[in-house]
Amino acid sequence: MTRQRDLPASLDLLRGFEAAARLLSFTAAASELFVTQSAVSRQVQQLEEQLGVKLFERRTRALVLTDAGELYAREVTKALNALREATAAVRASTTPVVRVTTTVTFASLWLVPRLAQFQARHADISVHVVADNTMRDLERNALDLAIRYSPEAAAGAGAERLFGEHVAPVASPALLKGRGVRTPEDLLRLPLLELDDPALSAPWLSWKVWCEAMKLKRPRENRGLAFSHYDQMIHAAIAGQGVALGRFPLVDPFLADGRLVLPLKGRQYATQATRAYWLIVPAPAARRAEVKVFTDWLRDQVAAQANGGKRR
Template structure:
């Protein structure tokens, strides 16, 4: 096979020409390129001889582009800019190793971020970029490596299950010790403020469903506080503002730290679980494989730790 060869001007004279044409000055071009004026002049002469045309019209007090020079200047600017952009992009890709992940705000704030230092400490050269939201995005189109999705098992497709979820009431230790309003059994919740998540996509986190699962008739609490984000609801519970439906494993860390307590042991399995989804490009990235391995180790700890066994749920 015969090799092809591009009949193009040499790069150094072309760079000198572009700088001189842009500045309309050999002196300014020389300063920009860290060359002498005579060196720039020689580069331009070499280029003109290579092309067989005059590129500049030299006047006593001005430097003008010829018609051929104007044509070459337009093309050279475009070509050099594209080379510059491509080189910058390639260098950036080689220098930065990153894992991009999308998940729900609740999982990001309450479960993933508190553990993330263990991964970044073991992999200091890898950037982790988390996008928290309830919208399901196409990983390949959005350029995202991984997603941890909260959905029903029959809608998860071929995604890998990380852990299930159980739900039970949680509150601050101070609220649990309130002798005027003891929390000895679930019906005692009628004396307390219940923290309610107002999200049409999370109807299964309604208090009445938990009461129904335990066979408790309609129960009217002292009051309700409503929240649009689960992590805010849990923060309200930590600060003693009421009783929340705690989602294991999201609140397990707060229970271990003693910031929350579970006054009752009756937990209910959620119909949803957390699943890991990978983009097609992620499989070839070592940093993403390392993150997945770490993530699976962390989720394995959930099944071996204290509290409800979330993997026993469907």
């Protein structure tokens, strides 16, 4: 008979240990679990104290499982997987739920504004959105599908391309009023809103790269603001605080309702992103009726967007 005191005090201790044992790194485990490295280290230490055995050998540049650690890791992994499967089964037996992960920007500017329409047509299906700029493991995190923003090479086998992206300057009508913006040189006299991306992980969203494409020199002094998240920058542009590089089609709705306009009209003022939006649906999730309903709706939205924005 299992006694309560035979179990660890917290499931978090087991999750921290399992991730550290699988990755052989407290730092990598912390990144996966969205906690600090010291938190994972404490979890493992507490678990070792409760069990009365060492689970890891902590070497100078390596983390190595002890014999007891290897045995325990195998059993803990089985137990956690069983819990995940049981949880998914219970959820499936009640209200159907579709769990979607995507980037913060895509969720904020594209997906979430459309979800009210989906819920109106499919009130019996619940949609949970996990907005995160890291690529989560779908199975491990009990997620049904992902919409990822990546180059084709990184999208993975079986990924379905939804649409690409191009970039062009956008601003509020109020900011442009009376400014006489007719050329890229005119535009550079206005405050430029920046994405705070020192590593240039998305160079096509940089004014420096846009200026190079326009064969212009970027002004040394920028009187604009910088933001860590793209959606914040777009809302600043809507508020008239400067000119932003608009990501199309994500910002299409703001041009449609007049909150933003193109200061410079013409394809020659746009640059192409090197990433696209990809749909990833693991086979087990794809077989579920509610996931198929959601992905069919998603494809309809993409098709409608390509046909001029009329939603079906």
